[in-house]
Amino acid sequence: MKAEFEEERQDNRVILYHLIQTGNGPQIIAFLEKLSPAEIARFITRLGQKDQTRLLELIGPEKSAILISKISGLGAAGIVERISTADAVPIVQEMGSDQQVRILRKLKEDDAELILQDIQPNRAKEIRQLMSYPENTAGGLMITEYLPYTSRLKVHDVLEDLREHGEVYSDYDIQYAYVISDTGKLIGVLRLRDLLLAPKSKPIAEVMIKDPLKVDVSASLQVLRDFFRQYTFLGVPVTDNEGNLVGVVRSYTVREAANKRNNQLFLKFAGIVGGEEARTMPLFKRSSRRLSWLSINIVLNIIAASVIALYQDTLEKAIVLAVFLPIISDMSGCSGNQAVAVSIRELTLGLVRPRELMRVLAKESSIGIINGFVLGCLLAAAALLWKGNLYLGLVVGVSLAANTLVAVSFGGLVPLILRSMRTDPALASGPLLTTITDMCGFFLVLSSGSLLLPKLTG
Amino acid sequence: MKAEFEEERQDNRVILYHLIQTGNGPQIIAFLEKLSPAEIARFITRLGQKDQTRLLELIGPEKSAILISKISGLGAAGIVERISTADAVPIVQEMGSDQQVRILRKLKEDDAELILQDIQPNRAKEIRQLMSYPENTAGGLMITEYLPYTSRLKVHDVLEDLREHGEVYSDYDIQYAYVISDTGKLIGVLRLRDLLLAPKSKPIAEVMIKDPLKVDVSASLQVLRDFFRQYTFLGVPVTDNEGNLVGVVRSYTVREAANKRNNQLFLKFAGIVGGEEARTMPLFKRSSRRLSWLSINIVLNIIAASVIALYQDTLEKAIVLAVFLPIISDMSGCSGNQAVAVSIRELTLGLVRPRELMRVLAKESSIGIINGFVLGCLLAAAALLWKGNLYLGLVVGVSLAANTLVAVSFGGLVPLILRSMRTDPALASGPLLTTITDMCGFFLVLSSGSLLLPKLTG
Numbered sequence: 001m002k003a004e005f006e007e008e009r010q011d012n013r014v015i016l017y018h019l020i021q022t023g024n025g026p027q028i029i030a031f032l033e034k035l036s037p038a039e040i041a042r043f044i045t046r047l048g049q050k051d052q053t054r055l056l057e058l059i060g061p062e063k064s065a066i067l068i069s070k071i072s073g074l075g076a077a078g079i080v081e082r083i084s085t086a087d088a089v090p091i092v093q094e095m096g097s098d099q100q101v102r103i104l105r106k107l108k109e110d111d112a113e114l115i116l117q118d119i120q121p122n123r124a125k126e127i128r129q130l131m132s133y134p135e136n137t138a139g140g141l142m143i144t145e146y147l148p149y150t151s152r153l154k155v156h157d158v159l160e161d162l163r164e165h166g167e168v169y170s171d172y173d174i175q176y177a178y179v180i181s182d183t184g185k186l187i188g189v190l191r192l193r194d195l196l197l198a199p200k201s202k203p204i205a206e207v208m209i210k211d212p213l214k215v216d217v218s219a220s221l222q223v224l225r226d227f228f229r230q231y232t233f234l235g236v237p238v239t240d241n242e243g244n245l246v247g248v249v250r251s252y253t254v255r256e257a258a259n260k261r262n263n264q265l266f267l268k269f270a271g272i273v274g275g276e277e278a279r280t281m282p283l284f285k286r287s288s289r290r291l292s293w294l295s296i297n298i299v300l301n302i303i304a305a306s307v308i309a310l311y312q313d314t315l316e317k318a319i320v321l322a323v324f325l326p327i328i329s330d331m332s333g334c335s336g337n338q339a340v341a342v343s344i345r346e347l348t349l350g351l352v353r354p355r356e357l358m359r360v361l362a363k364e365s366s367i368g369i370i371n372g373f374v375l376g377c378l379l380a381a382a383a384l385l386w387k388g389n390l391y392l393g394l395v396v397g398v399s400l401a402a403n404t405l406v407a408v409s410f411g412g413l414v415p416l417i418l419r420s421m422r423t424d425p426a427l428a429s430g431p432l433l434t435t436i437t438d439m440c441g442f443f444l445v446l447s448s449g450s451l452l453l454p455k456l457t458g
Numbered sequence: 459m460k461a462e463f464e465e466e467r468q469d470n471r472v473i474l475y476h477l478i479q480t481g482n483g484p485q486i487i488a489f490l491e492k493l494s495p496a497e498i499a500r501f502i503t504r505l506g507q508k509d510q511t512r513l514l515e516l517i518g519p520e521k522s523a524i525l526i527s528k529i530s531g532l533g534a535a536g537i538v539e540r541i542s543t544a545d546a547v548p549i550v551q552e553m554g555s556d557q558q559v560r561i562l563r564k565l566k567e568d569d570a571e572l573i574l575q576d577i578q579p580n581r582a583k584e585i586r587q588l589m590s591y592p593e594n595t596a597g598g599l600m601i602t603e604y605l606p607y608t609s610r611l612k613v614h615d616v617l618e619d620l621r622e623h624g625e626v627y628s629d630y631d632i633q634y635a636y637v638i639s640d641t642g643k644l645i646g647v648l649r650l651r652d653l654l655l656a657p658k659s660k661p662i663a664e665v666m667i668k669d670p671l672k673v674d675v676s677a678s679l680q681v682l683r684d685f686f687r688q689y690t691f692l693g694v695p696v697t698d699n700e701g702n703l704v705g706v707v708r709s710y711t712v713r714e715a716a717n718k719r720n721n722q723l724f725l726k727f728a729g730i731v732g733g734e735e736a737r738t739m740p741l742f743k744r745s746s747r748r749l750s751w752l753s754i755n756i757v758l759n760i761i762a763a764s765v766i767a768l769y770q771d772t773l774e775k776a777i778v779l780a781v782f783l784p785i786i787s788d789m790s791g792c793s794g795n796q797a798v799a800v801s802i803r804e805l806t807l808g809l810v811r812p813r814e815l816m817r818v819l820a821k822e823s824s825i826g827i828i829n830g831f832v833l834g835c836l837l838a839a840a841a842l843l844w845k846g847n848l849y850l851g852l853v854v855g856v857s858l859a860a861n862t863l864v865a866v867s868f869g870g871l872v873p874l875i876l877r878s879m880r881t882d883p884a885l886a887s888g889p890l891l892t893t894i895t896d897m898c899g900f901f902l903v904l905s906s907g908s909l910l911l912p913k914l915t916g
Contacts, residue, residue, distance in 0.1 A: 036684040038808030045809075070688055074807055163655050196654050197621050226494040230528055234692070255713035262720040263803060269724065270799030271792055277800050278809065279821045287828045290796050297792055298833055301785045302840050308781045309844075315780055319773050322780040323766045326900075327759045329784045330791070330892065334729055334755055338748050341728030342735050345721060349532055350496030351503075351736065363737045370745045375756055382760050386767075434788065442784075 016043055020051050025058035032059075032067065040067065041074035045280040049082050056083060056091065065094035072099065073260060075278050077106035085111065089118040098143045098253060101130045130247075136221040138238045141257055142247030146237075147177040151187055155207055156200040158190065178237055178245055179208045186237050186245040188212055214239050217246055221261065222350060224254045265344065268426035271297070275426070297431050304438035311446035318456040320387060321449050324396045327379065328445055332403045332437040335371060336411030339364050340429045343415040347425065354420040360412045368408030376401030391455035399444035407437040474501055478509050483516035490517075490525065498525065499532035503738040507540050514541060514549065523552035530557065531718060533736050535564035543569065547576040556601045556711060559588045588705075594679040596696045599715055600705030604695075605635040609645055613665055614658040616648065636695055636703055637666045644695050644703040646670055672697050675704055679719065680808060682712045723802065726884035729755070733884070755889050762896035769904035776914040778845060779907050782854045785837065786903055790861045790895040793829060794869030797822050798887045801873040805883065812878040818870045826866030834859030849913035857902035865895040 012035075019028045032040055044052065044067070056064045056079075068076045068091065080088055080103050092100055092115055104112040104127065112131075116124045126144055133139025149158055158177060177195070179188035188208030198207045214237045215227060227236060228251045238247040264275025271293040277286055308315065308325065315322055343360060346352040352360065380397025384390060411433050415425035418432075449456060470493075477486045490498055502510065502525070514522045514537075526534045526549065538546055538561050550558055550573055562570040562585065570589075574582045584602055591597025607616055616635060635653075637646035646666030656665045672695045673685060685694060686709045696705045722733025729751040735744055766773070766783065773780055801818060804810040810818065838855025842848060869891050873883035876890075907914060 036681075036808075037687040038680075038684050041807075042809055042811075072687075074687075074809060159654070192651065192654065196617070196650065222496075223494075226496050229495040229530075229532075252709060252713060255710060255717065259713065259717050259720060262717060262724065266720065266724040266727065267799050267803060270727065271796050272799060279800065279804065279818070283821075283824055283828075287825045290793070290825065291829050291832055293796075294789065294792060294829060294833060295836065298785070298789055298836055301788050302837075305781050305785050308784070309778075312777055312781075316774070316777045319770055319777070319780075320767075322773055322777075322783065323763050323770075325780065326766070326784045326787045326896065327756070327763050329788060330759050330896070331752065331756055333788070334752060335748070338729050338751075341725050341730060342737065345725060346737065349499075350494075351500055351532060353500075360737070363741075366741055367745045367748065370741075371749050371752060374749055375752060378753065378756055379760075438784065438788070 012039075013043060017051070020047075020055050020058065023054075023058060025060065028055060029059050029063055037070045037074060041071040041076075044071065045075040045078060045278070052079060053083050053087060056087065061090035062094050064091045065099075068103070069095060069099050072102065073256070075280055077103055078278070078280060081107060081111070085114040085118065088115050093119055093123070096143060097127065097130060097145060098141070100127050101140070104131060105135065133217065136257060136261070137217070138215045138219040138224060138249050139217040139247070141221075141224070141253050142217075142238045142249045143253075144247050146235075146245075146248040148180045148245060149177055149190070149204060150182060151179050151203075151205045151208075153204050154200070155195060155198050155202045155204055158195060158204055159200065176233075176235060176248075178248075179204055180245050184244045186212065186214060186239050186243060189237065212237060215249065216240075221254070221257055224249060225258055226350070228254050262348070265348065265426045268424065269341065269344070269430065271427070271430065273427065293427070293431075300431050300435040301438070304435050304442070307439050307442040308446065311442075311450065314446055314450045314453060317453055318449055320392060320456070321395070321445055324379070324383070324445060325442060328396070328400050328403060328441040329434075329438045331375060331379075331400060332407040332441050333434045335368070335375070335404045336407030336433045336437050337430060339367075339408045339411030340415055340425075340433060343412050344425050344429070347415055347419055352416070354416045357413055357416055360416060361409055364412035365405065365409045368405035371408065372401035372404030375404055389456065391452050395448045395452055395456065396445060399441065399448060403437060403441040403444055406440050407433065410436055470497075471501060475509070478505075478513050478516065481512075481516060483518065486513060487517050487521055495528045495532060499529040499534075502529065503533040503536060503736070510537060511541050511545060514545065519548035520552050522549045523557075526561070527553060527557050530560065531714070533738055535561055536736070536738060539565060539569070543572040543576065546573050551577055551581070554601060555585065555588060555603060556599065558585050559598070562589060563593065591675065594715060594719065595675070596673045596677040596682060596707050597675040597705070599679075599682070599711050600675075600696045600707045601711075602705050604693075604703075604706040606638045606703060607635055607648070607662060608640060609637050609661075609663045609666075611662050612658070613653055613656050613660045613662055616653060616662055617658065634693060634706075636706075637662055638703050642702045644670065644672060644697050644701060647695065670695060673707065674698075679712070679715055682707060683716055684808070686712050720806075723806065723884045726882065727799065727802070727888065729885070729888065731885065751885070751889075758889050758893040759896070762893050762900065765897050765900040766904065769900075769908065772904055772908045772911060775911055776907055778850060778914070779853070779903055782837070782841070782903060783900060786854070786858050786861060786899040787892075787896045789833060789837075789858060790865040790899050791892045793826070793833070793862045794865030794891045794895055795888060797825075797866045797869030798873055798883075798891060801870050802883050802887070805873055805877055810874070812874045815871055815874055818874060819867055822870035823863065823867045826863035829866065830859035830862030833862055847914065849910050853906045853910055853914065854903060857899065857906060861895060861899040861902055864898050865891065868894055 016031060019031060047055065059067065068079060092103060104115065116127060130139070130144065176192065177190040178186060179190060181187050188205065188210050189212040190204055190208045194207050213231065215224065217238050217240050233251060235248045235250045237245055238249055240246050267277065268275040271290065273289045273293050277289065343352070347354065376397040379400045380393035383396050384393040414429045414433055418425040418428055474489060477489060505513065517525065526537060550561060553561070562573065574585065588597065588602065634650065635648040636644060637648060639645050646663065646668050647670040648662055648666050652665050671689065673682065675696050675698050691709060693706045693708045695703055696707055698704050725735065726733040729748065731747045731751050735747065801810070805812065834855040837858045838851035841854050842851040872887045872891055876883040876886055
């Protein structure tokens with residue numbers, strides 16, 4: 001059964017390839033509709049540039065826009081990056097405003113500019129406006145497709161309008177309509193549900209929710225996350241400094257953005273600069289991004305290891321210590337990274353604030369003492385078993401215990417300190433941490449080893 | 459301004475504490491309503507057990523249920539864990555079914571059982587049923603509060619029912635109503651929007667979407683993610699083997715669950731067993747969870763370092779190599795972890811399948827060669843600068859280059875292999891990787907060092 005399944009997949013790829021070669025657009029559309037977004041992304045992103053372009057041409061701009069929206073976050077931008085401006089323009093034009101902004105942001109500035117120049121001027125102006133807001137803010141996440149009605153209308157008028165323009169509106173994601181003043185100020189929100197339940201002759205001003213909740217156009221992702229945690233709304237109106245309605249942020253956009261940020265956090269934590277890498281990216285791009293982080297790391301590593309060089313004499317006499325140096329370096333790194341991760345997560349959720357250093361220090365140092373004690377005992381026991389030398393056990397055990405305390409405490413604090421300095425903690429915490437803990441660990445083992453040298457070599 | 463802000467926060471905590479001590483329920487409610495969920499979580503989760511219990515008593519079960527739902531994912535379960543069954547029952551009773559299941563799952567089985575025994579039997583039976591589904595499946599994520607109508611009704615009947623029960627329903631998250639057969643089979647979906655736009659005398663069977671999209675009760679989170687990536691619906695009906703409607707999964711629940719899983723992935727990757735830790739958890743729980751991972755790691759580390767012990771003679775003669783061992787161990791770990799993270803992410807998104815080992819190997823080994831070459835040159839240059847010995851540079855440079863290739867290739871593959879074996883790659887990949895790369899790295903440096911020993915000591 002499983003083998004069959006695999007075979008069928010293999011066949012699918014062959015079928016798609018064949019359909020592209022024979023130029024059968026409608027069949028490609030029918031074929032792709034049977035697949036899940038992850039499958040589509042797997043197939044499409046792995047096609048060569050020529051075949052990708054050909055496929056999009058074959059299915060036409062409208063279907064292409066749907067296809068690309070469907071695999072948003074699964075390598076969609078990479079596809080637009082690879083096609084020509086002439087091919088991209090009609091596709092981008094078919095997208096919703098949020099999708100347009102998301103895709104254009106990903107492109108090089110020149111490429112985005114070329115596309116914008118070819119888009120209908122009014123629309124292009126709107127997109128430029130949206131792109132001028134920082135990425136993870138209400139302005140950067142909002143859509144401009146929403147339904148505004150002036151406050152003088154009645155329930156009946158709005159229902160009429162909805163019925164008349166039903167088809168156009170069904171492309172929108174309508175759950176609310178917004179009531180504005182003659183000058184464009186937001187004064188109320190109409191839930192479609194309430195509209196449905198209200199007498200038709202009522203003025204909408206009496207059905208609407210007055211003084212509606214709204215967010216400022218500059219509101220951060222954290223604020224928006226908190227908002228949708230607090231209220232189960234599907235969207236929130238966005239207003240500018242003057243209280244004018246400028247857009248709507250949908251709750252699912254916020255959840256997707258939070259998801260994306262979490263993903264980036266994870267990859268950054270592992271040393272992927274930019275928080276994004278897919279294996280469909282060009283080799284050189286992937287390799288150089290990883291290298292930019294690694295090459296800083298190797299310099300820090302060399303600096304840390306220079307501590308060992310200072311103690312060459314000790315090491316020469318008690319060569320057995322060399323066995324324990326990598327263990328202490330690695331274990332301290334692990335212990336410290338656990339604390340780093342918990343701090344990064346608490347910062348992201350807003351459960352700890354960057355200034356609460358004392359709280360984190362108290363919480364982490366107590367763990368550092370317990371875990372340091374246990375790990376120190378384990379390592380001391382291993383040393384004792386191996387060499388039968390109590391002093392060796394003492395040197396490596398106490399060093400690991402002390403260094404675990406340092407690593408866990410420092411690991412908990414580093415992300416807070418970096419955040420206070422407005423630096424991204426995910427990428428920089430690890431290298432900073434290991435440099436300090438390596439230096440400290442090597443120093444502890446080798447200096448205490450120097451002191452007890454006669455006992456170690458005896 | 460900033461100082462003022464800080465002071466006000468400090469004051470807030472004092473105010474809340476004071477309100478709890480004086481037993482002023484209504485003022486506590488008013489006070490908490492001004493705060494964001496993250497702030498509430500920060501205040502509440504840090505209260506002592508006694509004050510937490512007292513606060514929940516003061517605001518009453520209904521407000522407590524809202525409060526706990528609001529800080530879902532921010533330490534909510536910890537609060538229910540800490541109060542007595544008698545206090546918990548009325549609060550749990552006020553929650554929606556998905557929230558109930560989420561909270562009860564978090565409790566120890568005995569505690570959950572005690573609460574269930576005190577809940578209204580019908581409701582308890584429903585909750586037990588929901589809890590019997592695995593956590594990240596449609597059954598585990600669905601709600602049972604939805605609106606089913608039999609197919610014989612007319613638009614008018616449904617609107618009438620909605621209008622009559624408006625208040626009850628407004629507690630629900632209604633966007634769709636579901637049309638079922640007399641035996642409970644799902645036969646259609648009614649969008650409220652369509653209901654609004656349709657003539658009142660039409661039978662709902664003509665307005666409904668026939669053969670609606672649905673998911674099986676056992677559908678995985680990955681399938682649900684894909685579903686809501688593909689369709690912009692707000693919810694999807696869930697059916698059992700016989701096609702009966704058993705619940706509804708809302709898109710935001712799926713996005714939240716995906717978010718939670720990403721977060722857990724991140725923490726597991728850093729060695730936090732269970733993927734969850736908050737600094738409000740008891741010290742011993744936090745410390746022992748971290749230790750359980752660290753103590754496996756230290757054993758693996760000792761095994762890896764035993765390679766060094768085999769080469770003590772070489773090391774004694776060329777002590778300078780000891781300086782490079784931790785560098786090679788650490789850098790290989792970093793390079794390998796980058797590949798691990800990219801694989802874990804691609805697996806999670808469904809962009810790579812566990813069996814595609816050859817694809818990942820090809821993609822990663824080419825990066826391993828480039829990055830290995832660059833890092834090897836850097837380390838060789840550092841060795842050369844330091845000691846002026848070309849052979850030393852050669853030994854450490856070539857070793858790091860070769861070991862980077864091993865680490866990157868193996869790092870890319872490990873998560874796929876673990877996933878094929880139905881093991882969680884996030885927690886186990888790191889330790890497995892570093893054990894292999896440490897052993898291999900130590901062996902490369904020390905064996906090549908042995909071969910060139912006369913040149914190193916010359």
